[in-house]
Amino acid sequence: MNVNHSGIRRSIRRGRGPRGPLLPPEVPRWKSRSESFDQAVIDAYSPLDQRWSRELSHLDIAIDTIPRMQLSPGMYLPEEIVADGAVPLGRLIPAGIDRAGNPTRPCVVVFRRPIERRVGDRRELDLLLRHVLTLLVAVYLGIEPLDVDSDFDEDFL
Template identity: 55%
Template sequence: MQTRSGGGQGPSNVRAARDRHGRGARGPLLPVGVPRYRTRTAAFDQLVMDAYAPLHNAYFDQLAGVDLAVDTIPRMRLHADMTVLPDEIIADGPVPLGRVLQAGVDMHGNPTRARFVVFRMPIEHRAVSTQERSELLTWVLTALVANYLNLDPRTVNPDFPW
C-alpha cells in the first residue's frame, strides 16, 4: 500500500494528525506537574542551582558579586598541544567542565562582574545518572569557588576528592 507522500514504510511517511484550521496543539502536551514537562536543559540548570546553593550560602559575602552561568559547550580558544590548562579552567583531562571569568571590562568599556561558567554537554557526557551528574557538578563548582577565593578545595568542601 502506498501513501500520497511517496510510498515506503519510513517515519517520514506517517500521516500527521488532523490539524483543522491551522491551530496546532490546543494546549501543553504534558501537565506542568509531570517531571517530563521540564526540558533536559531546565533540569540541568536546576541541578546546577542545587549544587551551588550550599557554596553560595557558606561564602555569601565573598560570592555576592559573582554570577553563575551555564553554557552548552566550552567556547574557548585552546591550543591542541596544551598539556596544562590555566588555573581558572576546571577540566577532566583536556576537556573543560567549568571556568572562572574574572571581573573586568567588556568591549564597550562597561564593567563586568565575575562569573562561574559550567559547561553542560561535557558534564552530561561524563555522568550517566542524575546522582552522578549532581556529584560531578558539586565537584566542579567547589573547584571553581576555591579557585575564585584562592582557597584549597578541601577548605571549601572537606569531602573534595582532589
C-alpha cells in the same frame, strides 16, 4: 480506530498509541533536559552559596551548552579552567571590562554537554557538578578546595 471508555473514537496511527508528551509543559513535573541541568547546578551551588554568601555575593553563575575554547591534550591549563583531559567542564571568568568599556562581574561558567556526557545518572551529575563548582569557587576565593567543601575529593576526576 479505537473507542475509549467515553465512546469517543480516536485514531491510533500504526499501532504506536498516543503521540506527544505524557505531561503537558504546564505541569510542574515536566522539565526539559536543559532545565533539569539548570536545577542540578543550582542544587550543587546552593550549599557553597549558603556557606560563603558574603564572599560570593558578586560572583555570577552561568551555564553554556558547549565550551567556546579548544584545548590540546597535555596543554597547560590555568587554574581558572576545570577540564577532564582536553575537555573543559567549567571556567572562572574574572571581573574585567567589556568591549563597550563597562565593568563586568566575575562569572563561573559550567558547560552542560561535556558534563552530561560524563555522567550516567543524577547522582553522578550532582557529584561532578559539586566537584567542578568547588574547584572554581576555591580559585575565585583564593583558598584550597578542601576549605570550600570539607568533603572535596581531589582524585575525583
